[in-house]
Amino acid sequence: MNRTLRFVPDISLCAQRAEEIFIKEAGLDREGEKYCSMREEARLVLGEILPEMKPAAAYTYYSDFELNGRELEVDGEILTCEAFGKIGSDSIRGLWVFAATSGFTSEEGGSVLRQVYEDIWGTAFTDAVRELLLEKMSGDCPVSRSFGPGFYGMDVSEIRVIAGLTDFDAAGVSLADRSLLMPEKSCAGIVFSVNESYRHPGSACSYCKGSSRGCNMCYERLLNK
Numbered sequence: 001m002n003r004t005l006r007f008v009p010d011i012s013l014c015a016q017r018a019e020e021i022f023i024k025e026a027g028l029d030r031e032g033e034k035y036c037s038m039r040e041e042a043r044l045v046l047g048e049i050l051p052e053m054k055p056a057a058a059y060t061y062y063s064d065f066e067l068n069g070r071e072l073e074v075d076g077e078i079l080t081c082e083a084f085g086k087i088g089s090d091s092i093r094g095l096w097v098f099a100a101t102s103g104f105t106s107e108e109g110g111s112v113l114r115q116v117y118e119d120i121w122g123t124a125f126t127d128a129v130r131e132l133l134l135e136k137m138s139g140d141c142p143v144s145r146s147f148g149p150g151f152y153g154m155d156v157s158e159i160r161v162i163a164g165l166t167d168f169d170a171a172g173v174s175l176a177d178r179s180l181l182m183p184e185k186s187c188a189g190i191v192f193s194v195n196e197s198y199r200h201p202g203s204a205c206s207y208c209k210g211s212s213r214g215c216n217m218c219y220e221r222l223l224n225k
Contacts, residue, residue, distance in 0.1 A: 001075060004167035007057040009132045014055045015046070017128035018121065022046075026120050045117040054103025055129045058170035059137070061193075063094040072190070077161050079190065082153025086201035087192070094193040096137055097165040098146075099173045100129040101186035122185035130187060141193055144200060148189025149179070151204045162188045 023029050028039050066073040067089040070080050074095065102125030106118040130146060137143045149156040159179045166188075168174060173186045181188065192198070 001165060001167075002060050002062055004058050004060045004170050006170045007059065007129075007133050007136060009055055009057075009129055011050075011053070011055065014053075014125060014128050014132065015050065017131060018124040019043075019046070021127050022120055022124040025124060026117075041113070042117050042121075045114055046121055049104065049106075049118060049121060052104055053125055054172060055101065055125055056103060056171050057098055057100035057129050057133045058167050058173070059096050059098040059133060060166040061094060061096055062165070065092075065095060067092060074165060077164055079158055079161050080155070081147055081158070081190075083147060083201040088197065088199075091194055091198035092192050093141065093195060096143070096191040096193070097162055097189075098130075098133060098191060099162075099166055099168045099171045099181075099186065099188040100126060100133055101171055101173050101181075101183055102126040102129065103172055103183055104185050105183045126185045126187055134191060137191055137193070142195075142198070144192040144194050144198060146189045146191050148187060151189075152201070159188060162190070 022042065023039065026038075026042065028035050028042065062074050064075075067084060067087065070082060070085040072079045072081070072084055072095075074097070102122050104122045104125060106115065106122060108115075110118075134143055134146065147154060149159045149162070156179050159175065159181065163175045168188070171186075172183075173188070174182045176182050
């Protein structure tokens with residue numbers, strides 16, 4: 001495995017980015033006294049749990065790879081993803097394998113609304129870390145969006161292959177039974193370093209294997225609606 005780098009974003013910048021994501025995901029990006037009051041309640045919850053947030057990421061770069069249709073071979077490991085089949089290998093310069101986390105685990109207790117807010121804040125911070133990491137990766141050349149288990153037709157079991165290609169420990173992330181990441185508010189995936197000929201292979205929704213009944217709970221859909 002290549003050398004893994006650690007990324008710890010500025011907590012203030014991460015919180016600012018997370019708030020933008022939170023407001024959109026929670027449906028609080030509307031005008032009116034009701035939504036203003038709900039945003040203030042959400043910020044109060046954040047103020048209480050912010051000391052427990054430990055945002056961090058780990059990422060490893062690979063220049064030696066082989067992309068054949070749906071299969072990506074890296075360091076002797078093979079990752080399978082439906083969307084890979086629509087990416088031209090000549091548009092890829094290399095790839096990053098990453099893990100990112102908010103470092104936060106919500107605890108039981110408190111009102112239902114508080115528990116909901118804590119859950120969304122944890123997700124928002126994880127996505128903020130991922131976004132900031134992608135911006136750091138793109139410092140030298142453009143990068144693709146991230147591909148990961150559960151998105152773009154990549155099976156969740158692929159998380160075990162990803163775990164073998166970067167150092168989860170460096171991000172404070174571990175892999176539990178049944179392919180679950182711990183802390184729960186964590187993610188992992190692949191980001192391609194690309195050239196000007198790269199074209200993203202559609203939306204994550206076009207590869208979704210879930211039920212349409214789950215659309216209203218899908219962050220990818222909420223982010224792009």
